[in-house]
Amino acid sequence: MIAPPWLEVLDDTVRACAAHRRPDLAERLQVRRARLVDPKLRVVVIGEAGQGKSQLINALLNAPICAVGDDGTTAVPAVIEHAETPIATVVTGGRRALESASRTPVPVESVTAEANREARSVSGPPVVRAEIGLPRALLAAGLALVDTPAGAGAELVESMAADAVLMATDATSELSRSELLLLKQVARLCPTIIVVLTKIDLVPGWRLIAERTRALLDDGGLMATVLPASSSLRLAAARSGDQALNQESGFVELIRCLHQDLAGQAELLARRSVATLTGVTVESLLTSLKEEFSATQQQGSEEAVARWHAEGRRLERLQRDAARWQTLLSDEVSDLLSDVEFDLRDRTRKILVEVDDYFDTADPARTWDEFETWLRENLEKVAETNSEWLLDRFEWIARKVGRRVAPHRPDALPDSLPREVPGDAVGDMKMPKVERFGVGQKLFVGMRGSYSGLLMFGLATTLAGLPLINPISLGAGAAFGAKSVFEERGQRLKRRQATAKTAAHRYVDDFFLTYGKHSKDTARQIHRALRDRLAAVTEELRAEITDSAKAIKQVIDADAARRTNRAQEIRRDLDELTLLSRRAQSLAGMRPRQAPRGLTA
Incomplete structure (x- = not known):
C-alpha cells in the first residue's frame, strides 16, 4: 500500500528533527502522526471562561455532559466519542501512558463535575481527563470532541493533536486581544479553525459583531470560518422539536460543517495539518541553523585572535628592544670604564700627594720599611674599593638592562659576578739605593771644610801679623768643617727623599697600569658574559613567543576549518530543509475535488 504524500513529508520531518538533535520536536510529530493515521476526527473545543464553550458541546450533542456555570468551569479535558450506550470514566494517574492510567466509572451527567472536583482536590492522584461515550450520529462517523480547560496552556497542548479546532466566543463583542493571540498560537499547530459566535440570542446586533470578527481574523492573517450559534435556542428546539427554532440556533450549519466539511475531508485536513506542522518545525530548525x-x-x-595579535606585537617589541638594550649595555659599560679609570687615577693621585708630603720630612733610610707597609696597604685598599665599586656598578647595570629584556625572568641575570682582586695588582716594592753618610765620609767632608776655613782665615790673620795657624784660623776651620758636614748631610737627605719619591711614583704607576689592565679586562669579561646571557634569554623569549603564536594560529586555523566545514554542512541542511518546506507548502496547495465550505486548501 502506497503511503499518502503527507505521511511521507511528516516522516521526513521527523527524521530531520532527529538528525538535527531535536527529540522534543520529533516526539511531538510522532504523537501527531499517530493521531493522523487514526481514522477518528479529533475536534478540540477551546475558549476563554464564560464564553459558552461547555454549553456549546452540550447543545451540539443534545446532552448535559459538560458542567456549566461559575461552579462548573472546566478544569480537565473531556473527550467525547461515540459509544453504543452512554458511558463515562474519570482517568487518573499516568499522563503519558494512558493505558496504565486508572479509570473510575462515573455517571455521564456528572462526569465533568466529578473530574473538576477531583482535579481541584489537593489529595488523591492527579486527574488526567474525563472520557465520555455517547450514541450520537454526529460521533458515529468517527468524530471526537475535546472540551479543554481555559488558560494554563491546555488549549495548545490539545491542539497539537487536533484535526480541527472550534473556538467559542460570545457575540457581545468582537474577538479580544487575548483570543486573537490564542488563535494565532493554535493556528501554528492546527490550521483548520472554526470560530463559533455563541449567545447570539442575547445580542440583537450579532451580525455586526460577526463582521467585525471576520475582519479581525483577516487582518491577523487567520484563515478561519465564523459561524453564529445559540446553545439556548438549540436546547430549547431539542426539547420542543421545533425545526424552525433549531434552524435559527445556527447549529444546523455547524453540524453540517462538522459532519460533512470536516469528517468528509479527512485527507485535506491531514495535508493541511502536516503542512502547518512541517512549516513550523522546519522554521524552528531553520532558525537554529541560520543562527x-x-x-x-x-x-x-x-x-584567540586577540592573543595571536598580542603575541605578534610582543615579538616585534622584543626585536626592537634587543637592539636597544645592547646599545644601552655598551653605553653603560663605556661610562663605567671611564668612571672606574677616573676613580683609580684619583685615588692613586691622592696617595702620591701623601707620599710627597711624607718624604718632604722623612728620611727613607730610616722609615722605608714603615713607608712600604703603609703604601702597600693603601694600594690594596684602593684596588679592593675600586673593584667593589666596579662590580656594584655592574650589578646595577645588569638589573637595569635585565628589566628591559625580561622583567619577569629572575634567571635572566647571572647569580653572581667575580669579586676577587688580582694577586699581582700590588707587586713587591724594593727599597731604592740611597747614599749613607758614614763616619769616614763625615770626617772627610769635615776635614775638607776645615782646611778651607783654616787656610782662608789663616791667610787673613797673617796680614795682622799672626801666624797661619792661630786660634782664630783653628776656630774658623772647625766651624767651616762642621758647616760642611751639616750641608752635606742635608743634601744627601734630599737626594734620598727624591730617590724615594721617584721609586714610590714608579711603583704606584706600575700598580695603576697593572690593576687598570685587570679592571678593564674584568669589565670586558663581565660585559661579554652579561651580553651573552641576555642574548640567550632574548632568544629563549623569541622562541617562546614564536611557539605560542604558532600554537594559537593553529587553533585559529583549525577553528576556521571547522567553521568552514560546518558552514558547508549547514548549507546542505538548509537546502534540504528548504526543499522539505516546499514539499509541505505543495501539500497545502493541493485542492480536493470539492473543497469544504468555509475552508481554504
Whole structure:
C-alpha cells in the first residue's frame, strides 16, 4: 500500500528533527502522526471562561455532559466519542501512558463535575481527563470532541493533536486581544479553525459583531470560518422539536460543517495539518541553523585572535628592544670604564700627594720599611674599593638592562659576578739605593771644610801679623768643617727623599697600569658574559613567543576549518530543509475535488 504524500513529508520531518538533535520536536510529530493515521476526527473545543464553550458541546450533542456555570468551569479535558450506550470514566494517574492510567466509572451527567472536583482536590492522584461515550450520529462517523480547560496552556497542548479546532466566543463583542493571540498560537499547530459566535440570542446586533470578527481574523492573517450559534435556542428546539427554532440556533450549519466539511475531508485536513506542522518545525530548525551559520561566518574566537595579535606585537617589541638594550649595555659599560679609570687615577693621585708630603720630612733610610707597609696597604685598599665599586656598578647595570629584556625572568641575570682582586695588582716594592753618610765620609767632608776655613782665615790673620795657624784660623776651620758636614748631610737627605719619591711614583704607576689592565679586562669579561646571557634569554623569549603564536594560529586555523566545514554542512541542511518546506507548502496547495465550505486548501 502506497503511503499518502503527507505521511511521507511528516516522516521526513521527523527524521530531520532527529538528525538535527531535536527529540522534543520529533516526539511531538510522532504523537501527531499517530493521531493522523487514526481514522477518528479529533475536534478540540477551546475558549476563554464564560464564553459558552461547555454549553456549546452540550447543545451540539443534545446532552448535559459538560458542567456549566461559575461552579462548573472546566478544569480537565473531556473527550467525547461515540459509544453504543452512554458511558463515562474519570482517568487518573499516568499522563503519558494512558493505558496504565486508572479509570473510575462515573455517571455521564456528572462526569465533568466529578473530574473538576477531583482535579481541584489537593489529595488523591492527579486527574488526567474525563472520557465520555455517547450514541450520537454526529460521533458515529468517527468524530471526537475535546472540551479543554481555559488558560494554563491546555488549549495548545490539545491542539497539537487536533484535526480541527472550534473556538467559542460570545457575540457581545468582537474577538479580544487575548483570543486573537490564542488563535494565532493554535493556528501554528492546527490550521483548520472554526470560530463559533455563541449567545447570539442575547445580542440583537450579532451580525455586526460577526463582521467585525471576520475582519479581525483577516487582518491577523487567520484563515478561519465564523459561524453564529445559540446553545439556548438549540436546547430549547431539542426539547420542543421545533425545526424552525433549531434552524435559527445556527447549529444546523455547524453540524453540517462538522459532519460533512470536516469528517468528509479527512485527507485535506491531514495535508493541511502536516503542512502547518512541517512549516513550523522546519522554521524552528531553520532558525537554529541560520543562527549557527551566522556564527560560523564570524571571525574565530576573538580571544584567540586577540592573543595571536598580542603575541605578534610582543615579538616585534622584543626585536626592537634587543637592539636597544645592547646599545644601552655598551653605553653603560663605556661610562663605567671611564668612571672606574677616573676613580683609580684619583685615588692613586691622592696617595702620591701623601707620599710627597711624607718624604718632604722623612728620611727613607730610616722609615722605608714603615713607608712600604703603609703604601702597600693603601694600594690594596684602593684596588679592593675600586673593584667593589666596579662590580656594584655592574650589578646595577645588569638589573637595569635585565628589566628591559625580561622583567619577569629572575634567571635572566647571572647569580653572581667575580669579586676577587688580582694577586699581582700590588707587586713587591724594593727599597731604592740611597747614599749613607758614614763616619769616614763625615770626617772627610769635615776635614775638607776645615782646611778651607783654616787656610782662608789663616791667610787673613797673617796680614795682622799672626801666624797661619792661630786660634782664630783653628776656630774658623772647625766651624767651616762642621758647616760642611751639616750641608752635606742635608743634601744627601734630599737626594734620598727624591730617590724615594721617584721609586714610590714608579711603583704606584706600575700598580695603576697593572690593576687598570685587570679592571678593564674584568669589565670586558663581565660585559661579554652579561651580553651573552641576555642574548640567550632574548632568544629563549623569541622562541617562546614564536611557539605560542604558532600554537594559537593553529587553533585559529583549525577553528576556521571547522567553521568552514560546518558552514558547508549547514548549507546542505538548509537546502534540504528548504526543499522539505516546499514539499509541505505543495501539500497545502493541493485542492480536493470539492473543497469544504468555509475552508481554504
